[in-house]
Each structure stands twice: as structure tokens, then as C-alpha cells.
Amino acid sequence: GRDRVGGTCLHRGCIPTKCFLSDVELLQRVRGSELFSGTSALSLEIPRMVARKDEVVGRLHRGLARLLDGLGVEVVRGVGEILDANTVMVRGNGDGQLYEASHLLIATGSAPAPLGNLRADGQLVLYSDHLVDMGEVPGRMAVVGAGAIGLEWASIMRGLGTAVVVLEMLPRLLASGDQETATVLHRALETQNIRIITGAVVREVRTRGQEIEVLYRCGEESSSLRVDRVLLAVGRSPNTGSMGLERITLEKDGPFLRVDDRMCTTVPNIYAAGDVTGRAMLAHAAFWEADVAVRNILGESAQMDYKRVPRCVYTSPEVAWVGLSEEEARRVGYGVRVGKFPFGHNGKALALGDGEGLVKIVAEQELGQILGVSIVGPHATELLGECLLAMRLEASVEELADIIKPHPSLSEAIGEAAMGWLGRPIHASGASLP
Numbered sequence: 001g002r003d004r005v006g007g008t009c010l011h012r013g014c015i016p017t018k019c020f021l022s023d024v025e026l027l028q029r030v031r032g033s034e035l036f037s038g039t040s041a042l043s044l045e046i047p048r049m050v051a052r053k054d055e056v057v058g059r060l061h062r063g064l065a066r067l068l069d070g071l072g073v074e075v076v077r078g079v080g081e082i083l084d085a086n087t088v089m090v091r092g093n094g095d096g097q098l099y100e101a102s103h104l105l106i107a108t109g110s111a112p113a114p115l116g117n118l119r120a121d122g123q124l125v126l127y128s129d130h131l132v133d134m135g136e137v138p139g140r141m142a143v144v145g146a147g148a149i150g151l152e153w154a155s156i157m158r159g160l161g162t163a164v165v166v167l168e169m170l171p172r173l174l175a176s177g178d179q180e181t182a183t184v185l186h187r188a189l190e191t192q193n194i195r196i197i198t199g200a201v202v203r204e205v206r207t208r209g210q211e212i213e214v215l216y217r218c219g220e221e222s223s224s225l226r227v228d229r230v231l232l233a234v235g236r237s238p239n240t241g242s243m244g245l246e247r248i249t250l251e252k253d254g255p256f257l258r259v260d261d262r263m264c265t266t267v268p269n270i271y272a273a274g275d276v277t278g279r280a281m282l283a284h285a286a287f288w289e290a291d292v293a294v295r296n297i298l299g300e301s302a303q304m305d306y307k308r309v310p311r312c313v314y315t316s317p318e319v320a321w322v323g324l325s326e327e328e329a330r331r332v333g334y335g336v337r338v339g340k341f342p343f344g345h346n347g348k349a350l351a352l353g354d355g356e357g358l359v360k361i362v363a364e365q366e367l368g369q370i371l372g373v374s375i376v377g378p379h380a381t382e383l384l385g386e387c388l389l390a391m392r393l394e395a396s397v398e399e400l401a402d403i404i405k406p407h408p409s410l411s412e413a414i415g416e417a418a419m420g421w422l423g424r425p426i427h428a429s430g431a432s433l434p
Contacts, residue, residue, distance in 0.1 A: 005064055005065060005075060006057075006061050007274075008109055008110070008275075009283035010057060010060055010061060012128065012129045012132050015053075015057055016057060017156065019053040020049060020053065020156045021156060021314055021316075023044055023049050023052070024044070024159030024160065025316055027042060028159055030042060033353070044159075046134060076092070076097070076099075078090040078092030078093075079242060080243065081096075081243060082243055082245065082247060082248060083244060084247060085248055086100055086102065086269070087099070087100050088100075088104065103269045104270045105270075105271045105290070105293055106257060106270065107274045107276065107286070107290060108238070108274075109238075109239050110236035110275035110276065110281065111239055112127035112232065112233075113235045113237040114237075115144060115232050115234050118232070119232075124212055124230065125205060125212070125232065126229060127233075128149050128153055128231065128233060131153060131156075131231070137160045137162055138157075138162055138227075140226070140227040141162050141227055141228065141229045141230070142164075142214050143164060143165070143230075143233055144231065144232050144234055145235070146170075147235070148311075148312070148314075151173070151315050152314055153231055153233065154166050154194050155189070155194070157231075158192055158193065163193075164193075164195065165195045165196075166197065167200040168197070168198045169199065169202075170198065170199070172198055173185060177319065177325060178327070178372075178374035180374075181376040184356070184358065185317065188315075189315065197218065200217070201217045201218075202214060202215070202216045203217055211227070211228065212227050212229070214230060236275060237255060238255050238256050238275060238277075239275075239276065248267055248270070249266060249267060250267055250270065251266040254278070255278070256276065256279075257276050258277075259277050261292075261304045261305075262293075263290075263304060271293040271297060273290040273292075273293050274290065279304075284310070288304065288309075308388065312380075314381065317357045317376050317378060318378070318379065318380035318381050319376045319380055320374075320375050320381045320383070321384070322373055322384060322388055322391065323373060323391060324362060325372055325374060326362045326372075329362050329371045329372065335364060335365040335366065336364070337364075337365040337421055339361040339421025340359065340417055341359050341413045341416035341420055341425070341427075341428055342355075342358045343355050343356060343359075343410070345416075345427050346408070346410060346416075346427075347407070347408035348409050348410050349377065349410060351408065354378040357377025358413075359374075359375050360374045360375070360417065361414075361417045363396075363421060367396065368397040368398050369394075370390060370395065370397060370400065373414075377410075383411060386411060387414065397421045397422065398422060400415070400418040401415055401419050401422055416428060
């Protein structure tokens with residue numbers, strides 16, 4: 001490809017946003033603390049923020065390039081075009097070059113999706129790609145879409161002083177996750193003065209000089225708002241254009257390449273991984289999909305298990321979940337019991353000044369099979385790893401509770417939630433919930 005190795009996550013997605021979120025969180029912590037004086041005058045230097053991000057991205061990119069070189073992987077710059085099931089033409093600056101192989105692995109990624117006919121112009125209407133090298137902070141911004149991308153950028157821009165409105169067409173945030181944890185996040189973001197409008201269908205965006213009017217509808221009621229910038233965060237589209245897919249019999253699911261759980265397309269020797277498949281559209285899922293594809297190409301037998309793919313939102317508080325939500329588990333017919341523990345009763349969370357949120361364990365009520373875990377609170381994305389391991393090893397809730405945790409630590413909240421499921425919570429009143 002023409003892009004630098006590392007793709008969207010490294011250069012325009014996960015890593016840049018985590019740099020910015022870290023910077024903004026530091027500023028907000030100091031400003032919100034009663035231990036310092038004169039904090040109202042503090043602000044972030046945008047050029048220094050961008051430079052730090054570039055330094056982190058550059059370090060990771062150089063490491064990846066060295067890794068590929070050390071493994072003897074040839075990186076070819078250009079655009080690949082599939083001529084047949086075994087042949088690819090790569091066109092770069094000069095003439096094309098042919099490559100033949102017994103198997104092909106398509107991992108071309110994705111790009112930000114437009115909103116109907118509305119596309120970003122890079123000036124007033126933006127995609128997230130445009131913000132990673134921001135030069136100025138707008139006074140007002142509308143974020144269209146309340147998925148991970150939209151909410152993380154809403155948090156970043158609000159932390160930088162922008163008045164932010166989030167417009168989400170679905171009735172609540174994070175519709176694929178647990179409703180209770182989504183409600184906690186919604187409340188926390190509004191406390192941070194991020195305005196959230198759910199059930200809002202954007203009908204039109206009108207440019208009026210250097211100002212933008214966003215027209216939207218909630219039910220039967222039409223409304224509008226005026227902002228300086230609009231961020232379109234309504235999903236991503238697969239990069240499949242100009243690839244020559246029409247020459248082979250690859251079937252699609254909508255715009256995405258159809259694959260089975262072995263990551264094989266409908267052409268037996270062609271595999272696909274990452275956003276181009278549309279299955280999970282997460283960097284960590286793409287890593288695993290590629291591993292599964294390569295193992296099958298090499299003659300092993302491997303399958304992708306999407307039930308174990310974690311979902312993460314790096315807002316403040318963070319949200320992370322895996323498996324079934326309480327609502328999903330009940331809907332598919334499980335007899336469910338729920339164990340919860342609030343971070344407001346966790347000593348480490350309070351010492352950090354970050355007691356908002358909870359751990360929620362959803363398990364089968366008789367045998368204690370863990371069906372799903374949702375966490376909203378400090379370092380939720382790190383804490384979820386313990387639960388992922390428990391689910392991979394098919395541990396029961398009782399076994400998850402039977403672990404001595406360091407004290408004080410945030411991880412104690414997981415054990416407390418498990419103890420609550422068993423009906424014997426230590427640092428919270430109440431018992432498990434049917």
C-alpha cells in the first residue's frame with residue numbers, strides 16, 4: 001500500500017487518540033484538584049501535544065519497520081490489483097510488478113465513512129483523520145456518532161475547551177454494550193459538560209461562511225444547532241476499490257468481504273483480515289484475525305472466536321466489556337444472575353480520586369458460567385484482561401472470586417463483584433441480583 005506500515009490504528013486512530021486523551025486527562029486532573037492554586041490559567045500547548053503524539057507514533061513505526069526487516073519481510077510501496085486468484089499487480093511510481101503466490105491475504109483496512117451524501121471537506125466538516133494533526137481548537141463542535149471514535153474525540157475536544165454536542169441516532173450510547181454501564185458513562189460525560197442528544201437523525205449540514213448549521217430530527221421534532229466544526233464519526237468503509245475484485249468470485253456482505261471463522265473468503269486460497277471483513281473492526285481483533293488466517297494458510301486448523309473480542313472506549317471514565325450484556329443474556333434465554341461492585345467503595349479508586357463506575361459480572365445462575373463482564377471506571381480497559389483470561393479458561397464466578405488480590409488495588413473490584421454474585425459481598429451491602 002501507499003500508507004506507512006502500521007495502518008490506521010498506529011498513525012491516525014488508537015495511538016494518537018490515546019496520546020491526546022492522556023494529555024487532556026492530566027490537565028483536567030490538575031484543574032479539578034483542590035491541592036493546587038492558579039490552575040485556571042493552565043492550558044495545553046497544541047503544537048507540543050501534536051509533537052508528542054508524533055514522537056510516540058514515530059517510535060512505534062520505526063520499531064515495526066525494524067521488526068519486519070529483521071523477519072525478512074519485503075515491503076512493497078504501491079497499489080495492489082488482483083489479476084486472478086494467484087496473481088497481484090503492484091503499481092507504484094513506475095511500472096507495475098507482478099507477484100504470484102499460492103495464497104493471498106487481503107488486509108487493506110478501512111477509511112472513515114461519509115454520512116449519506118455528506119463527506120468531510122477537511123476544513124469545516126471533518127473525519128477523525130483530520131484531527132490527529134490539529135492546528136487550532138474550534139470554539140464549538142458537533143460530533144455525529146456516539147461510538148468509540150466519536151466519544152473519545154468528544155472527550156479530547158471538550159478537554160481542550162471546545163463546546164461539544166454529540167448527536168447519536170440510536171436511543172442510547174454504546175448500544176451494543178451493557179445498558180447500565182452506558183448510562184454511567186452518559187451521566188459522566190454530561191457532568192463534563194459534553195451535551196449528548198440521542199435519537200437524533202442528522203438531515204442536513206449547511207455551511208454559512210465560517211459557521212455550520214446542523215439540522216437534525218428527534219422523533220417528529222426538527223431542531224438545529226450552529227457550530228464551528230462538524231466531526232463525522234458514523235463508522236468506517238472498507239478499502240476495496242481498485243483492487244480488481246470483480247475479476248474473481250469473492251462474495252461480499254454489503255461492502256465487506258465475506259469470510260468464515262477461518263478468515264477464508266469464498267475463494268478457497270484467498271483470506272482476509274481486519275476492517276475489510278467488517279466483523280469486528282478493531283485493531284486487536286484484526287491482529288487475531290490475521291493470526292488465524294496465517295495459521296490456516298500454513299495448514300493448521302484455527303478459528304476466530306468473536307465472543308471473546310473485548311470492546312473498549314477510552315473516555316473518562318473508561319468503558320470495557322466482553323461477552324454478553326445482561327440484556328443480551330436474558331434475551332437469548334439464559335437464567336442469569338448478576339454481581340456488581342461500585343468503584344466508590346474501592347480504596348484505590350478513592351485514593352486516585354476516581355471513584356465513579358462499577359464492575360458488573362453476568363453469569364449463568366446455576367453453574368456460574370461467566371457470560372459477560374462490563375466495567376466502567378478507572379483503567380477499565382486494563383482490568384478487563386483478568387476477566388478475559390477467566391473466560392478463556394472457562395473459570396466460574398466462584399473461581400474468579402477465589403483469588404487473593406493486592407490491597408489496595410482496582411482489581412479488588414472484580415473479586416468483590418464476584419463475591420457479590422455469590423451472595424457474600426465483603427465491602428458492599430446486598431447480594432447477587434436474579
